[in-house]
Amino acid sequence: MTPETLFYAIGMPIIGVFLGLVYKGIDRRVSARMTSRIGPPIRQPFWDVGKLLLKETVVPENAVRWIFNAMPILAFASSMTLLLYIPFGILKAPLEGYGDLVVILYLLTLQALAMAIGGFASGSPFSSVGAQREMVLMMSYEMPFAIVITGFALIYKSFSLSTIASTPVWSIVGPLGGLGVLLLLIAFLWVTPAELAKLPFDIAEAETEIAEGMLAEYSGRNLALFYLSDAVRGFAMIAIEVVLFFPFTLSYLFGLNLSGAALYIAESLWFLFKVLVLYILVVTLVRTSFARFRIEQASRIFWVYVNIIALLGLLLIWAEVM
């Protein structure tokens, strides 16, 4: 074990959690301002987590205790692992070479799955309905998500995120493939709120229908872990989107000639800025301007329309690559 690995193993989760919570705070603040409210301070998510960690963790009487308690840890662990696969700007992903886009797809799914299993294990009817909805939703949005990743694999002949990050996708595709990538981007933007369980696809947690669904029985430390993994997932998902579709670096855009530490700092900040802008556009703006869909409506949207868009994109890319 080199000192570098040790730094990554300890540093990345801390940075990831911090950034996830900061973005969550900004998201809440911006959303509040958009609806003419003042909104909570940006450090509110930190306080939320701190308070949840102090609270008593209640396990319902008819819950399957060990599954109920294990699932938040599983979700949190998978979101921490997920962080290690994301290249920050020009920084290399810590676990580069040990996994690729397919692993990321699985890690994202694992979190949703952990929440669903936790919901089933908590023995509450609201959680069960929520978990069922989550399963249906997962079956719906995973397909377009997989198609997007397949499309990138076709272009780069590789699933490695670092390869993709090093060369902007727009510079290696022709006009036909560019159109295809654009369609993939549209499909991916639809998948994002569903993957993050945000409006209009927060069907599994619908507050007014099933009282937060899968999370209904969770409290204290368990809920804090889900909250953290949710925050990290939000950051990671948008970061992947930036890496895939908006990989333009500062030096590429403006021809800056930096080197050494200055380069790394500037590029990392630029990367974080891109993530922030996309986060506000894709998560905050969308969740502030949509109502919740019904589960069968959401399923139809993904199975029919988003799938058609994604497949069309894949077809165009395939036509160019072949």
Add this chain to the structure above:
Amino acid sequence: MAKTTYYVPIGPIHPALKEPIRVEAEVEGERIVKVDVKRGFAHRGIEYMGMKRNAIQTLYLSERICGICSISHPYAFVIGSEKALGIEAPPRAQYIRTIIAELERIHSHILWLGVIAHEIGFDPLLFWTWKGREKVLDVLEAITGNRINYSMYMIGGVRRDLKESHIKALREMITYYWEFTEHMKEVFLSDPVYKARTRGVAQLSKEMALKLNVVGPTARAAGLRMDIRQDIPYDAYADMDIKAVVPQDIVGEARGDAYDITMVRLYEIEQSLDIIEFCLDNLPEGKILAIPNYVALLNKIKKTEGEAIGAHEAPRGEVIHYFKYDGTRDGPAVWKVIAPSYNNINSWAPLLLGAEVADIPVVVAYIDPCMCCNDRVAVVKDSSGRILDYSYLHRKAVEKTKKLEKELGVRR
């Protein structure tokens, strides 16, 4: 054989409900296969309290029956009282009463539009509509001194006059709401997601509406032309040609679903604006109380024997108060209140059966339920926790009625 149905209890405390009531649903996947509605969590015995007080005190008690329609119950109360007493409010008071009632309809309907937006997960729309609602509350506060519970009405008139400054504020408000309602129509009626969530949800046919006895916007959305203001006009409504707002007049057909009821409520806001404008244009001069001296009024009530029914078209439907003055007390000897939610909640069970879990909040909210209005009974348990059955309670009720009849000297 695995269990395929879940028992989902909605209430008495649940995020979809603003007041306590219980919907017990048996759910198979997302579909509701069995449903039972249980009411009676907010019974306060307010009618009994009213029968122990004098009429003016009871009038203010009636204002506290409902949390939102704080003018509907007093309105029905004063109308019924005036009929029983054989007095009539001065024309100016009648017009002021109508204005206040319509202002309340505006704020109640906008409140509902916000609530339904929240129920389908559209919180920004809730904030926006409620921000627009502040204007009418400000005007109400300027006129009556309170945002809610206005204490404006009196048997035989109103307690406060409209000043020039109030009329100016009202006209300003009318202009503001013509614009705001136009925006709301755009947002609610043409939003695809809103349409997807409400079209075909809580669909009540004309026949079902008649059979279930629903009232107010719920009935009008199903295409029934019923409105107390049109059918039994009172006060300033009698001077106007009021027509019930029904979807077939707006878009040609009535489907009776949550989308139609949104439309009915939006157009009723415009109707209210028209009514207020008419009242302001034709506001008569004169006094505002038929009997300005309250002692004289109470004395008159004490000497009057008579009974009457007062009806008012509240934002949620018709409110009916029954009165009996027996000539011995200065308050009602019998006071019976029927609130619109009592009828409208009938529609829950048939509408929820076969619906989806996601539709529960919409079905529950679309009638704008008011539990504290509708609860007329509570389940009685004896000391051992056993629920007293119907026949026992009925026997007790008959005994009580006999005793009351004897005390009051009612002859058959």
